[in-house]
Amino acid sequence: MKLPVYLGLLHTSEGTLADSFRQVSEGHGDEPDIHFICQSLAAQCDQHQEALAPVIRRYGEVADDDEPERLHADGLEDTRTGPVGLLRDLQDLYLLASLVDITWTMIKQAAQGLRDEELLAVVTACDGQTSTQLKWLKTRMKQAAPQALLVAE
């Protein structure tokens, strides 16, 4: 059964996403909305990790996952500067959050197949927040894109 592998993947990805939100929050502190909202979203990712922990314990942790490397996404190592840099960083966050989002979808399918009520409850509590994170990133990028791509130096 590969579910434990995917639970581990999700757990790791939420951690990567949390770190990356924090990175962007600090790196773009001059944009107060980005700064504060990214902190809130990082905290959501932390909560998702906590919510997953008991399920992961139950299914058993996978020490060495044998999944192909490409399923893991690297977090943001540092942030860029300027309006276009902000756009690129938000775009990176969007990719990471998309990975998390689709992983939740897969976990949900598996949980339904297993009729695992505990896991389903975790999914219900978390996956909506992840899709809102994506929506926020998209909203903010739509706002920033014209200015960054057309008039910013």
Added chain:
Amino acid sequence: MVDRIAEVWGTRTPYARHERWPVRVDQVLAEGVRESEVERWVQSACVLCSNGCGIDIAVKDGSMVGVRGRSADIVNHGRLGPKGLFASWQGVDNKDRLTRPLVRENGVLVESDWETAMERIVSRSKDLLDRKGPLSHGFYTSGQLFLEEYYAQAIVGKAGIGTPHMDGNTRLCTASAAAAMKESFGSDGQPGSYVDIDECDAMFLFGHNMAETQTVLWMRVLDRIAGRDRPRIVCVDPRETEVARHAEVHLRVRPGTNLALMHGLVRELFVNGWIDQEYIDQHTVNVDELRATVEPWTPDAVAETCGVDAGDVRRAAEIFGTSDRVLSTVLQGFYQSSQATASSCAVNNLHLLRGLLGKPGCGILQMNGQPTAQNNRECGADGDLSGFRNWENPEHVQELADLWKVDAAIIPHWAPPTHAMQIFRYVEQGSIEFLWISATNPAVSLPQLSRIRDILTADSLFLVVQDLYLTETAQYADVVLPAAAWGEKTGTFTNVNRTVHLSEKAVEPPGEARSDLDTFLDYSRRMGFTRLDGTPLLQWSGPEEAFTAWTECSRGRPCDYTGITYDTLRGGSGVPWPCNEEHPEGTVRLYGDGVFPTDPGYCESYGHDLLTGATVGPETYKANNPAGRAIFKTAPYHPAHETPDDEYPFRFTTGRTVYQFHTRTKTGRSPQLNGAAPDAWVEMSVSDAESYGLGEGDVVRVESRRGHITASVRVSGIRDGSIFAPFHYGYWDEEGEPHGRYRAANELTITEWDPVSKQPVLKNAAVRVETVADGVGQSMAPTTTASRPAGRGGRRRAVLPTIGGPAAQASETLAPVDPPAVATKEERS
């Protein structure tokens, strides 16, 4: 005669529930002018707050020499407050007025002429449009122009230039009111009416110091309190305001924790079954999410987070839950604090849960701050699309394109409208190089002033300022345009409860000052903006034509003005919209039928996630299928982003005094008002003052991470751990810049805004206090209102009461005529 500085609310005229508020006509004339010498009384309404009191301007020898309240007006029934009495005319008729355009030459502003000034503006504007396109332009406007002027500006910006960078200082005052109504009801539009004060059994004032912000509305409440069947009052405010003194329950919340309190109140309604399940089933969606979100917020949890008594939370909820008719009002204590939209939506939720909407005495007043803020929102000079249209709905955009006879593609609808704080950020980054500021003073009113001053002085910026006076902001301009003021031009505007008034020209503007409308029309003509057929974009010759064009834009929308003309507004009272064939006399309340403008084809917004501001988008919105039902919107509570710590141990909050308006450009020029509140102060609680060894009048330095101010202390009834400062005091009467002493409250405030409404969080920051000097006298804070000295404790100093003396005498004529009625048939039915 009554000293209306000392007696802010004047003489009581008590009345009982179901009765109509008696008329009292307030009048003041300039010293030495007798009533018989007044040549003309010219119809208008007051522009010193959002209340919109009907007013007549007294004219003698071509000057304004006084005012009186209009007895026939449904808003004020003849009354005026201190600002209306003393500042409306004296704040305009003043030697400091700008009389000629100014242009910057070798770094200094010099007098010029309109041709030179406009050509400078137009050549820079054209050059930037050619080189960088419309996103190089930003417009920051006001809550104090007339409807016609906003509509002109909206068309110039959206269909002439095509920039999304348009906003008003309404962002600071009413953005959360608009946002909350869009989220809950699908569109902006005030559900309630002032008549509900006459009919209610209980009133909840959420962060609304009505006694100081809308004095005449508070007179109506005081008169109900003085009469039979007085309403029960609940006040949410960290300060000991006049409202709090009359409240049965005063919830003195920690600044920044409103949403936790609201969750607690909503939860009590669920827990105690004080809900109308049938109404909820038929007229709302999303109740389950609301129930789940508020679940953790027991009265004890609220008490812990908000610093209030759990029993008071229960009592307040019981009053809400068990009174037959409840009226709620909301203002800056919610709008300018953290989680503003979510907290304001929670007020809507309370009413929706009980179905207390659209019926006599049952209403919501999501208040405005400024007199014409409503029109900015309606006309779309603030980034909204004109006529409460939805920028995400292509059909709405096309309607405007058809109306304006332009290509829909020019109307900026491809991204969310840029809010004020983001406009200033783009200026800071150099991507907006042309900024036109009309009738507002960001150099004093925006947060974190040292940053704003840097932005306004940026080399890359070409700054146009249009105003009555050489304000702090105007001093940074490249071109200053002198504007005609209230009483010097004709136009309409709309108050909090949708009442539209006509304000007629009474006197000529000074020198070469021009109406803002004429200036925008001139700019449009010089820029050569055209329709698709090549004819000029704006073809109006004056305000009445602009108004007629606007009524067409409003047709079929929630703010339908098609039944209103200048002539229908002349003579009697203002008229509340919607006013059309169906409602020829206007409309008292909205949503009496439980049908809300949430239909996807009709709504003004598809809404947002209240925690992040993410747009919901059309697909998800349609899937939720509101179809005319209201939407319970909520978000989890989170603590304010800047909370006290060891270094900055106090919560700082800002606000108003009854005697001043905004940055004092008008009220500061009225001797009576300025005498009553001449300088800044800071308020501390009795025990905080004691622990710092401070007493009345001692001078302190209050410092945040962003700046500091120096002012004298008033030991007041504010809650422990909080510091208050009024935000009115800038530097125009201290040589323009803060050379010596910093005193503007916004030196300290944080650059942060609500994720949905984008309203800046001006009422929550962390500060520390240091003693500078022992006081030599009392502080300059008024003693008549929330800033009055605490009755006990502190190092007491005898404090002289605030009075106006002979210059502040106004006449009050009690009940000369019967009270007026709103939309008679509907109100009486």
